[in-house]
Amino acid sequence: MNFPRTREAKEINIAKPHHRSLARYEVVVGFLFISPWILGFILLKLIPILAALGFSFTNFYMLEPEKTHFIGLTNYINILHDQRAGASLFGAIGTFLFVVPIEMIAALLLAAIFSSKALRAKRFMRTLFFLPSIIPSLTIFVILSGLSDPGTGWLNRLIFDPLKLPAVSLYQIFPTVLALWSIGPSFLILLGAIQGVSGEVYEAARVDGAGPIMRLFAITLPMISPAIFFTLIINMTNAFGGVVLLDRSLPFNQSLSPMESYINSQMFGRAQLGYASALAWVMFIVVMVIILLFFRSARYWVYFPEEEQSEEL
Amino acid sequence: MKNSKQTKRHEPSTLGLRLWTFTGAALLNLFVFILLLVYLSPLSYMIVTSLKTRTQLQDSKAPILPATPRTFEYQGKVLDVYEVPIGNQIRDLALYDPHIKYSGFIDPSNPNAGVIQWTGYYRSLNKAYTPQITFDNYIQLWKTIKYPHV
Numbered sequence: 232m233n234f235p236r237t238r239e240a241k242e243i244n245i246a247k248p249h250h251r252s253l254a255r256y257e258v259v260v261g262f263l264f265i266s267p268w269i270l271g272f273i274l275l276k277l278i279p280i281l282a283a284l285g286f287s288f289t290n291f292y293m294l295e296p297e298k299t300h301f302i303g304l305t306n307y308i309n310i311l312h313d314q315r316a317g318a319s320l321f322g323a324i325g326t327f328l329f330v331v332p333i334e335m336i337a338a339l340l341l342a343a344i345f346s347s348k349a350l351r352a353k354r355f356m357r358t359l360f361f362l363p364s365i366i367p368s369l370t371i372f373v374i375l376s377g378l379s380d381p382g383t384g385w386l387n388r389l390i391f392d393p394l395k396l397p398a399v400s401l402y403q404i405f406p407t408v409l410a411l412w413s414i415g416p417s418f419l420i421l422l423g424a425i426q427g428v429s430g431e432v433y434e435a436a437r438v439d440g441a442g443p444i445m446r447l448f449a450i451t452l453p454m455i456s457p458a459i460f461f462t463l464i465i466n467m468t469n470a471f472g473g474v475v476l477l478d479r480s481l482p483f484n485q486s487l488s489p490m491e492s493y494i495n496s497q498m499f500g501r502a503q504l505g506y507a508s509a510l511a512w513v514m515f516i517v518v519m520v521i522i523l524l525f526f527r528s529a530r531y532w533v534y535f536p537e538e539e540q541s542e543e544l
Numbered sequence: 545m546k547n548s549k550q551t552k553r554h555e556p557s558t559l560g561l562r563l564w565t566f567t568g569a570a571l572l573n574l575f576v577f578i579l580l581l582v583y584l585s586p587l588s589y590m591i592v593t594s595l596k597t598r599t600q601l602q603d604s605k606a607p608i609l610p611a612t613p614r615t616f617e618y619q620g621k622v623l624d625v626y627e628v629p630i631g632n633q634i635r636d637l638a639l640y641d642p643h644i645k646y647s648g649f650i651d652p653s654n655p656n657a658g659v660i661q662w663t664g665y666y667r668s669l670n671k672a673y674t675p676q677i678t679f680d681n682y683i684q685l686w687k688t689i690k691y692p693h694v
Contacts, residue, residue: 344576349569359580363587374590382604385589389608408586 280515283508291505293498299505306509315493316510320517322489327470327521330410334466335459337410338417343447345418346425357422364415375408376401413469417462424458425451456533464525471518490514595677603671611673616652625652625672628662636672637662 287306291299310316378384381398391398436446498507595610614625616638623638641648647666648659
């Protein structure tokens with residue numbers, strides 16, 4: 232049965248192949264745009280990561296590379312017997328447990344303050360609070376080493392000396408200041424999330440008699456939980472891998488990033504690339520396990536509106 | 545009548561409410577401002593330090609703000625000026641004749657008065673400084689960086 236072709240049908244038939252070619256064109260252009268990143272990722276990250284996995288099964292000694300041969304899981308078994316490796320790994324986890332909560336709480340409090348309508352010059356102050364986040368860790372280290380200098384540093388001369396308190400050292404303040412000075416991105420993400428919560432929800436809660444604390448815990452925190460989750464993951468990965476180049480000359484037990492420093496000492500100090508690769512992979516697996524645990528726990532405390540809608544449908 | 549009086553008593557006045565709102569806003573702004581000052585204090589330290597001389601950085605008794613040690617030229621010699629406690633006052637005097645147990649000083653404001661004896665070790669005294677910023681560090685940085693290589 233032949234139906235008369237309408238003008239609309241003709242237009243659709245004509246548009247379909249053109250639409251497909253446009254979509255293909257957009258895909259190609261999209262890939263071209265991200266190709267520098269993909270190339271960089273493959274050449275500078277993926278291949279070295281996989282190479283490290285290969286090295287971790289060998290006795291690669293950088294001073295005698297010609298004697299390298301496959302030794303199976305020996306490096307991994309040695310890690311189990313290496314007390315320093317265990318101590319440095321727990322040190323890294325301890326740093327993470329100390330730094331990340333400080334970052335999260337400080338960023339959340341600051342975002343809550345900045346969401347107030349009573350605050351003036353928000354844009355200017357927001358920029359100033361974000362400013363230290365762009366300073367590299369090494370520069371922060373140099374600034375703080377001067378600031379906490381027992382002789383000329385402001386911290387001891389202006390606060391601790393007048394109060395007759397013992398001088399504070401760089402290593403006592405560095406992790407805290409580094410954590411507080413890197414809250415900029417988290418602060419902006421959380422501020423954006425707080426500002427994205429509909430005012431109608433708060434209005435309805437007010438009508439129902441909810442006070443400020445109730446509104447914070449019953450509306451604000453659940454509504455911004457995806458942003459909290461995202462910043463938590465970002466801060467966690469930064470806490471484990473942020474200051475690797477900072478403390479190359481320091482013994483790992485005094486270090487600011489214990490596991491990374493131990494890997495560094497094995498690699499550059501003892502030239503044991505095979506063992507260092509195995510250590511790096513152990514750390515990678517530990518970080519991945521923690522991230523997976525966070526993702527597992529997300530279903531209990533993170534509010535994903537799209538998932539709820541799809542379940543309802 | 546009685547009811548309206550009671551209602552009036554419980555209603556907060558507009559002025560009181562405005563004052564309360566203003567106080568809250570002022571306190572919040574003050575808190576954030578102080579927080580910002582503390583938060584950026586390491587940056588302030590870095591900027592202030594960049595304007596200091598190396599001599600000042602090496603002196604643990606030097607003032608916090610950029611300054612240069614005061615000197616006084618006497619009989620062709622450049623003398624360092626110290627803060628010397630004499631009597632109940634502290635005077636800025638130039639060290640002329642240094643010794644361990646006592647030292648001779650010259651008063652820069654009245655050099656003709658002669659040498660003033662002071663008992664004590666002169667190194668325990670603070671040097672006198674004059675506020676002065678220097679851009680030497682920036683000049684050195686400009687000369688050090690090899691721009692074609694950058």
